[in-house]
Amino acid sequence: MKLLLEYDGTNYHGWQRQKNSRTIQEVLEEAISAITGEKIRVTGAGRTDAGVHAAGQVANFKTNTRIPVEKLPYAINSRLPDDIAVKGAWVAPEGFHARISAKAKVYSYTIYNAPFPSPLLRNYAYFFPLPLDVDAMKEAANHFVGAHDFSAFMATGSPVKSPVRQVNRLEIDRRQDLLIIEIEANGFLYNMVRIIAGTLVEVGLHKIEPGEVASIIRSGDRERAGKTLPPQGLCLLRVIY
Amino acid sequence: MKLLLEYDGTNYHGWQRQKNSRTIQEVLEEAISAITGEKIRVTGAGRTDAGVHAAGQVANFKTNTRIPVEKLPYAINSRLPDDIAVKGAWVAPEGFHARISAKAKVYSYTIYNAPFPSPLLRNYAYFFPLPLDVDAMKEAANHFVGAHDFSAFMATGSPVKSPVRQVNRLEIDRRQDLLIIEIEANGFLYNMVRIIAGTLVEVGLHKIEPGEVASIIRSGDRERAGKTLPPQGLCLLRVIY
Numbered sequence: 001m002k003l004l005l006e007y008d009g010t011n012y013h014g015w016q017r018q019k020n021s022r023t024i025q026e027v028l029e030e031a032i033s034a035i036t037g038e039k040i041r042v043t044g045a046g047r048t049d050a051g052v053h054a055a056g057q058v059a060n061f062k063t064n065t066r067i068p069v070e071k072l073p074y075a076i077n078s079r080l081p082d083d084i085a086v087k088g089a090w091v092a093p094e095g096f097h098a099r100i101s102a103k104a105k106v107y108s109y110t111i112y113n114a115p116f117p118s119p120l121l122r123n124y125a126y127f128f129p130l131p132l133d134v135d136a137m138k139e140a141a142n143h144f145v146g147a148h149d150f151s152a153f154m155a156t157g158s159p160v161k162s163p164v165r166q167v168n169r170l171e172i173d174r175r176q177d178l179l180i181i182e183i184e185a186n187g188f189l190y191n192m193v194r195i196i197a198g199t200l201v202e203v204g205l206h207k208i209e210p211g212e213v214a215s216i217i218r219s220g221d222r223e224r225a226g227k228t229l230p231p232q233g234l235c236l237l238r239v240i241y
Numbered sequence: 242m243k244l245l246l247e248y249d250g251t252n253y254h255g256w257q258r259q260k261n262s263r264t265i266q267e268v269l270e271e272a273i274s275a276i277t278g279e280k281i282r283v284t285g286a287g288r289t290d291a292g293v294h295a296a297g298q299v300a301n302f303k304t305n306t307r308i309p310v311e312k313l314p315y316a317i318n319s320r321l322p323d324d325i326a327v328k329g330a331w332v333a334p335e336g337f338h339a340r341i342s343a344k345a346k347v348y349s350y351t352i353y354n355a356p357f358p359s360p361l362l363r364n365y366a367y368f369f370p371l372p373l374d375v376d377a378m379k380e381a382a383n384h385f386v387g388a389h390d391f392s393a394f395m396a397t398g399s400p401v402k403s404p405v406r407q408v409n410r411l412e413i414d415r416r417q418d419l420l421i422i423e424i425e426a427n428g429f430l431y432n433m434v435r436i437i438a439g440t441l442v443e444v445g446l447h448k449i450e451p452g453e454v455a456s457i458i459r460s461g462d463r464e465r466a467g468k469t470l471p472p473q474g475l476c477l478l479r480v481i482y
Contacts, residue, residue, distance in 0.1 A: 006357075006360050008361050053361060085357055085359065087357045115328075119323060124361070
């Protein structure tokens with residue numbers, strides 16, 4: 001079974017099941033287990049961190065339930081808290097794996113760029129009050145596109161088989177006080193989007209020149225990239241299969 | 242002194258000070274009192290209810306503080322929880338009263354109109370899953386514009402000197418799954434926007450014909466208007482002086 005999910009990550013310790021912490025995966029598994037009467041384990045496309053949101057997470061699980069697939073979202077939602085919702089359910093193709101089968105994922109990182117903080121956006125955007133040169137940020141963004149070793153944009157000490165990822169698209173869009181960074185890639189290293197966003201902010205402040213980004217990528221040096229921005233600006237928008 | 246305010250009303254019992262309940266007015270007064278060392282009383286332009294938000298509430302208060310007016314937002318914000326923020330401060334004109342001096346106020350009511358609920362919008366929009374005829378709603382909206390006795394669109398038993406209000410503008414805008422109702426009037430009766438929004442939903446369902454709205458207004462009969470929609474969809478957008 002394949003599920004489309006939206007959640008507000010504010011009150012969770014991320015997607016992945018942990019001891020002694022409430023996670024999306026655990027709450028979802030309990031809800032599905034309760035309605036099917038089976039012991040359910042779900043696999044998510046992206047392991048979002050604490051405070052990170054999803055508008056289009058995808059998960060899969062095995063079940064023998066007789067609940068018709070079109071009724072499943074309503075049934076599961078009736079057991080979920082209101083900060084997690086199933087937005088669609090489908091019978092998954094044979095061998096489908098939410099993460100491994102994914103061709104690409106799209107994340108957004110939202111910056112609230114205005115003089116004073118926004119209470120209404122406090123959990124959904126990173127507040128940054130200094131003026132940003134968006135044109136410079138857009139120029140820098142182009143350097144990320146393509147297949148690169150993104151070691152410089154990975155939390156240090158993360159275990160990873162290969163640090164090479166293919167970025168298909170990186171767009172920056174200013175909508176009044178919001179700066180929305182949207183990035184599509186075939187996969188993401190740990191904290192990759194938050195470090196890329198932090199690096200783009202440095203470019204917007206002219207602390208890093210747009211052309212310097214190519215050399216930071218080549219260096220593989222985490223120290224040369226920008227800060228890891230906080231989780232609340234990050235949202236898993238959709239997964240492409 | 243005149244303040245521009247934004248707040249997330251989710252965790253408050255509305256604007257107005259109450260015994261035994263946390264309100265925006267009280268929290269704001271405590272913050273300003275703490276930084277000025279005076280006993281501060283603020284007056285708000287709109288008395289938003291529990292769960293109602295403001296992107297542009299205006300408040301005024303008297304002070305002898307020596308804190309420069311341009312530093313005041315930062316000083317007050319340093320004492321406010323992150324669901325309330327001052328977004329601007331000005332020396333108010335002589336005799337300024339945030340509510341009485343207001344020429345008009347603008348509210349939005351947001352409906353999330355999609356098959357499944359949205360966790361990310363659960364505190365900021367009213368979830369309504371059935372299809373709505375937006376063209377019919379737009380036609381009905383025109384009947385509200387103008388000076389009318391809005392008794393049919395007021396919570397029963399509200400004390401009021403005159404139930405006549407002038408609606409300058411009522412617009413309905415569909416943006417993907419969101420339906421945004423924006424209404425500007427010289428003043429609002431108690432629950433007026435939430436009852437107008439509830440009536441427009443009935444029109445969208447063809448339970449009330451667009452042309453019937455004029456007769457509901459004339460009747461002054463609260464029973465004939467729609468339901469009072471829940472508070473989380475409502476937001477005080479701005480106050481016009």
